[in-house]
Amino acid sequence: MRIKGRRNYNPLWQPTAQQVMIDRISAGPITVLLIGTCTNFAIFLMSNPHLKKNIKHIYIMGGGVRTKNPTGNLFTDYTSNPYAESNMFGDPFAAYQVFHSGIPITLIPLDATNSIPISKNFFNTFEQSQNTYEAQYCFQSLKAARDASQLGDKFYTRFFMWDSFASGVATSIMSKSNKPNGENEFAEMEYMNITVVTSNEPYGVNDGSNLFFDGHDIPRFNLTKGGVHSGHVQTGLRDPFCIVKNGKGKCQVINCPQHTGRFNFTTEFPYYKKVLYKPDFGSNKLGKPVVFDMDMSAGDFLTLFYLLKVPLEVINLKAIIVSPTGWANAATIDIIYDLLHMMGRDDIPVGLGDIFATNQSDAIFSSVGDCKYIKAIPHGSGGLIDSDTLYGLARDLPRSPRRYTQENSLKDGTPQKQPLALEVWKSVVKTLDPGSRINILTNGPLTNLAKIILSEKNTTSIYQDVYIVGGHISRGDWDKGNVFTIHSNEFAEFNMFLDPSAAKTVFDSNLNITLIPLGIQRRVGSLPRILEKLQETKRTPEAKFASRLLSMLYGLQQSHVLYRHVDKFSQEILGALVLAGDLKPTMQVKPVKVLAEGVESTDGQTMIDEKDGKLVKILEDVNYTAYYDLFANRLNDLKQSAVIGSFDEQRRLWSRQPK
Ligand SMILES: *[C@@H]1O[C@H](CO)[C@@H](O)[C@H](O)[C@H]1NC(C)=O
Ligand SMILES: *[C@@H]1O[C@H](CO)[C@@H](O)[C@H](O)[C@H]1NC(C)=O
Ligand SMILES: *[C@@H]1O[C@H](CO)[C@@H](O)[C@H](O)[C@H]1NC(C)=O
Ligand SMILES: *[C@@H]1O[C@H](CO)[C@@H](O)[C@H](O)[C@H]1NC(C)=O
Ligand SMILES: *[C@@H]1O[C@H](CO)[C@@H](O)[C@H](O)[C@H]1NC(C)=O
Ligand SMILES: *[C@@H]1O[C@H](CO)[C@@H](O)[C@H](O)[C@H]1NC(C)=O
Ligand SMILES: *[C@@H]1O[C@H](CO)[C@@H](O)[C@H](O)[C@H]1NC(C)=O
Numbered sequence: 001m002r003i004k005g006r007r008n009y010n011p012l013w014q015p016t017a018q019q020v021m022i023d024r025i026s027a028g029p030i031t032v033l034l035i036g037t038c039t040n041f042a043i044f045l046m047s048n049p050h051l052k053k054n055i056k057h058i059y060i061m062g063g064g065v066r067t068k069n070p071t072g073n074l075f076t077d078y079t080s081n082p083y084a085e086s087n088m089f090g091d092p093f094a095a096y097q098v099f100h101s102g103i104p105i106t107l108i109p110l111d112a113t114n115s116i117p118i119s120k121n122f123f124n125t126f127e128q129s130q131n132t133y134e135a136q137y138c139f140q141s142l143k144a145a146r147d148a149s150q151l152g153d154k155f156y157t158r159f160f161m162w163d164s165f166a167s168g169v170a171t172s173i174m175s176k177s178n179k180p181n182g183e184n185e186f187a188e189m190e191y192m193n194i195t196v197v198t199s200n201e202p203y204g205v206n207d208g209s210n211l212f213f214d215g216h217d218i219p220r221f222n223l224t225k226g227g228v229h230s231g232h233v234q235t236g237l238r239d240p241f242c243i244v245k246n247g248k249g250k251c252q253v254i255n256c257p258q259h260t261g262r263f264n265f266t267t268e269f270p271y272y273k274k275v276l277y278k279p280d281f282g283s284n285k286l287g288k289p290v291v292f293d294m295d296m297s298a299g300d301f302l303t304l305f306y307l308l309k310v311p312l313e314v315i316n317l318k319a320i321i322v323s324p325t326g327w328a329n330a331a332t333i334d335i336i337y338d339l340l341h342m343m344g345r346d347d348i349p350v351g352l353g354d355i356f357a358t359n360q361s362d363a364i365f366s367s368v369g370d371c372k373y374i375k376a377i378p379h380g381s382g383g384l385i386d387s388d389t390l391y392g393l394a395r396d397l398p399r400s401p402r403r404y405t406q407e408n409s410l411k412d413g414t415p416q417k418q419p420l421a422l423e424v425w426k427s428v429v430k431t432l433d434p435g436s437r438i439n440i441l442t443n444g445p446l447t448n449l450a451k452i453i454l455s456e457k458n459t460t461s462i463y464q465d466v467y468i469v470g471g472h473i474s475r476g477d478w479d480k481g482n483v484f485t486i487h488s489n490e491f492a493e494f495n496m497f498l499d500p501s502a503a504k505t506v507f508d509s510n511l512n513i514t515l516i517p518l519g520i521q522r523r524v525g526s527l528p529r530i531l532e533k534l535q536e537t538k539r540t541p542e543a544k545f546a547s548r549l550l551s552m553l554y555g556l557q558q559s560h561v562l563y564r565h566v567d568k569f570s571q572e573i574l575g576a577l578v579l580a581g582d583l584k585p586t587m588q589v590k591p592v593k594v595l596a597e598g599v600e601s602t603d604g605q606t607m608i609d610e611k612d613g614k615l616v617k618i619l620e621d622v623n624y625t626a627y628y629d630l631f632a633n634r635l636n637d638l639k640q641s642a643v644i645g646s647f648d649e650q651r652r653l654w655s656r657q658p659k
Contacts, residue, residue, distance in 0.1 A: 002382045009392045012559070021040070033167065035060075045097060059101070060098070062085050062088050066109070067100060078248055112165070112261045119160075126142070133625070168186050198582050199232060209233045209234075288439055292304065293442040295324070304570055309639075319427075322353055338398060342542070351421035354451065357502065358450060379560040380455040382563055396647055398645070439465050446502040466512065467513075472517055473659035474491045482498075494604075512617075524571055524628075535547055536632065541642040592608060
């Protein structure tokens with residue numbers, strides 16, 4: 001999609017799914033179409049029983065009911081559960097609530113959708129007839145899915161009309177509502193009595209897997225002890241209880257053209273042009289090579305602005321590597337490209353790191369895994385969704401041409417992919433001037449750095465200094481860490497907690513580490529002070545943007561208890577100031593150790609340990625007044641300033657003929 005509508009996500013203003021359903025369903029009779037898990041709708045039914053009467057019919061894509069052979073589609077592992085279909089597996093109890101709600105249901109199950117693969121013939125025919133923008137959009141998405149799957153011709157036998165077929169059947173039935181028994185132009189219909197299996201026999205055994213029963217005297221939702229919901233619940237992809245000897249698995253879930261859209265920038269903006277902005281280094285002698293490892297929290301974007309403003313003769317930002325094991329989702333990576341575009345630095349490569357923390361991905365199917373640590377990041381409240389959108393402000397950044405899309409960049413038959421962190425790292429090492437060494441600044445979990453260390457056999461000649469923003473050296477029981485969502489863990493700091501194994505690898509290495517721990521960060525992050533300084537002049541687009549972001553954080557912090565912690569993000573900038581040599585901090589060398597034993601209540605804690613600790617430089621003191629001045633002055637400096645200020649500026653540029 002290349003179009004931006006006027007509406008967008010805004011923290012605290014975004015309506016919830018429940019609110020939207022309440023508004024729409026209380027307005028009058030309505031039909032509901034469910035093409036994902038049933039969670040939202042089940043919660044709605046349980047919380048608003050009086051509105052059930054308004055729901056005339058439910059159409060559901062999901063389940064598999066007819067064939068005798070296992071009919072599931074959990075392709076990441078069939079050995080534990082060959083029966084389940086993903087939408088049902090995603091929340092079986094919710095599906096049960098919906099199926100047994102008493103509202104008439106039309107189910108479009110997997111065994112029906114499996115009869116209509118997206119054949120080559122269909123694909124080619126679709127390609128020939130794209131008369132509307134929405135048809136173009138659908139076709140291009142399908143093509144992108146095909147190319148990304150790298151299945152070649154097998155794609156045409158593995159991909160089916162799932163949700164699209166369900167929508168077709170539903171609209172066809174609705175448009176012929178006078179015909180009995182759901183007659184429609186696409187499918188034959190049949191009445192069946194079905195249910196959803198939510199737990200596995202034997203029922204009533206408390207083995208720690210069933211959160212409705214285990215540990216509760218009265219089962220949640222008043223469920224019946226020993227009833228169909230009280231058995232073993234599948235706890236993971238390879239739950240040993242579910243895998244039987246012949247490899248078949250025993251856990252189950254269900255056994256049984258007028259209003260054409262504006263499609264792209266070319267049509268919306270007559271003078272739209274794709275440009276990449278790159279600086280002209282001329283004969284300047286570039287400063288020390290730096291790789292910035294970030295996790296896409298708001299503070300990391302502020303830090304990135306800062307790094308880009310430090311004179312090129314001081315810092316030469318060679319690459320950015322991104323860790324999606326922290327505050328934002330991997331898809332957010334486009335915001336980095338947009339920020340670089342704004343600052344005229346489309347030349348800086350960006351590499352994406354592993355999706356899961358060290359040792360958290362599945363041993364056999366590595367694109368699935370566990371959320372043991374990342375579950376500590378809240379949704380909203382400054383965490384995911386908020387970070388993913390930069391609090392709704394990301395869309396105001398200028399938009400860089402998307403570099404890594406499948407649609408038009410098929411080279412040698414393989415899609416151009418987003419480069420990985422390790423690939424970017426290797427190319428930086430390869431192109432390093434003889435005799436120079438890389439400095440690394442990490443503002444997030446240490447997943448990427450650990451991986452780099454493990455991949456380099458001979459490190460001594462590559463690294464200069466490593467600046468790590470994170471860790472907490474507690475000075476006593478009162479001096480707590482900041483993982484506020486995991487109550488049992490009082491002393492850890494987020495960046496260490498999010499990937500303790502990686503942190504351990506880094507602290508066990510021979511790198512020269514400078515640690516910027518929580519204690520000192522906490523002394524510099526006053527949002528009102530930083531805002532006051534920034535707003536004194538506010539001359540550059542980057543100062544304006546940073547000021548808007550920081551005002552947003554401050555406003556949220558003032559208005560809602562869930563946002564109390566967001567000044568954390570203005571403290572993260574400290575690492576960049578130290579790296580740039582702008583502050584003259586006091587350091588001490590101490591032996592530090594990180595705990596990583598798989599124990600939630602202690603993992604990620606850092607402590608002084610004379611015997612097992614690694615000697616690192618720890619920041620002890622800085623000039624706090626200087627911190628605010630330095631940040632504000634750098635951002636307001638007219639040198640190395642933005643080349644394009646905002647999306648609005650692009651919008652104006654692309655609407656008028658260039659002079
Ligand atoms: C479904 O179950 C009900 C109640 O047990 C029964 O009356 C009905 O005949 C069954 N319908 C079908 C299609 O099996
Ligand atoms: C559970 O049952 C009790 C007693 O019948 C009732 O007061 C309570 O509202 C029920 N709770 C739920 C969640 O249905
Ligand atoms: C955008 O729209 C124009 C005009 O309809 C069309 O020629 C062009 O191919 C479209 N671009 C893409 C990338 O789809
Ligand atoms: C965890 O990961 C590290 C690095 O990838 C590896 O060396 C170690 O063996 C792993 N530990 C476990 C318990 O899997
Ligand atoms: C590592 O690299 C340096 C510089 O290239 C070299 O002098 C040294 O011998 C290497 N060490 C090992 C163990 O290969
Ligand atoms: C750490 O710093 C010391 C002193 O500057 C240097 O001799 C050593 O090679 C450095 N270690 C690494 C891994 O870069
Ligand atoms: C701290 O920084 C401020 C502002 O940059 C400066 O005026 C002051 O002299 C500095 N204090 C010390 C002790 O260096």
